[in-house]
Amino acid sequence: MQREGVRGNEVTVVCVLSACAQLGALELGRWIHSYIEKYDIEVNYFVGSALINMYARCGSIKEAERVFEGIKEREVTIYNSMIMGFALHGKSVEAVEMFRMMIKHGLRPTNITFVGVLNACSHGGLVDDCIEIFASMKIEYGLEPQIEHHGCMVDLLGRVGHLEEAFRYIQNMELSPDHIIWGSLLNACKVHQNNELGEQVAKILLDSGHADTGTYILLANAYASWNKCEGAAPVRAMLKEGGGQKEPGCSSIEVNNEIHDFFLGDIRHHQKEVIYRKLEELNEILRSEGYNPQIEVVSQDVTNREKECALAIHSERLAICYGLISTEPQCSLRIIKNLRVCNDCHSVI
Secondary structure, three states: OOOOOOOOOHHHHHHHHHHHHHHOOHHHHHHHHHHHHHOOOOOOHHHHHHHHHHHHHOOOHHHHHHHHHHOOOOOHHHHHHHHHHHHHOOOHHHHHHHHHHHHHOOOOOOHHHHHHHHHHHHHHOOHHHHHHHHHHHHHHHOOOOOHHHHHHHHHHHHHOOOHHHHHHHHHOOOOOOOHHHHHHHHHHHHHOOOHHHHHHHHHHHHHHOOOOHHHHHHHHHHHHHOOOHHHHHHHHHHHHHOOOOOOOOEEEEEEOOEEEEEEOOOOOOOOHHHHHHHHHHHHHHHHHOOOOOOHHHOOOOOOHHHHHHHHHOOHHHHHHHHHHHHOOOOOOOOEEEOOOOOHHHHHHO
16 A cells, blocks of 8 residues: 555554554554554544554553543543553553543443453452442443453452352353353362362353363363363363364564564574573573472373473463563563463463
8 A cells, every 4th residue: 555655544544553453563553653643644533442452452551541641532432442451451440440530521331331341340359349330330321231241240259269259140140151251260260279169160161061162271271270180181082072272372572563473382483592592591590589380280191390391481481582682671572462371471470
């Protein structure tokens, strides 16, 4: 388009910003933002939402806030994008404040608004706010909670350790709980080491007949975390028999306007030798600081040493090491991953 001399419009920039958000391509997203300013493309609710989403998804919530502040006439979509951005960055209090600001300005929240703010409350453990906001859906706005909203409530109760209460909540739901909601509770049982309830939930999931590939993997990981590899093995066998395959974890980092992708134990990169040397340096520093690998997150029935080695070459660590060798000291590294970061890598990072 640029080579042909065709000038893009708001639809063009929104499409490209969406692609940047999915790739984590912050620098390219910034270039599109400057293109918008250069050619006086109106930052309406359509373009503004895309800009806020791009900056939030690419790890720059401050720039997302600046875009929000620069929009004079803010519609519900703009607030939704900002609330979702805060939720993504774990800024639960800010998300709730944004929700209340929106209502103060006379805007009516939608189902999407409630998904964003309830998700933020869940991640931040804001129990009272979450219960109050959830209740307001039906009482104040006449909105029937959907499965996503119930999922936020279950996730919140699970995160704060109220597992039995979460279980009762699911049983009393007006809607039929799906495998995602049961999986959320199972993951909470894994985190809080409630093996008894966890196995009960696991049985419900297996008996439901609706478990997908992700559910089977979660089940196997839960059994492994409870040191019950005999439970993980048949679950993995069922996954294999059903033709399911785990989506490989992929971590991406943008360096000099280029996206670099890494997978577990990746050796495809042209600088792989330098990356792995930096990884060994990082491992030495971690060991000297008392790092103890959380081998229970590895569900395969292998030796402890093999589990430690598998953890050390997770994709996000390779991306971090590439960032360390490719950027200036004190430079921020932004890593985008397609899957949830494991507990061990979360501790390391």
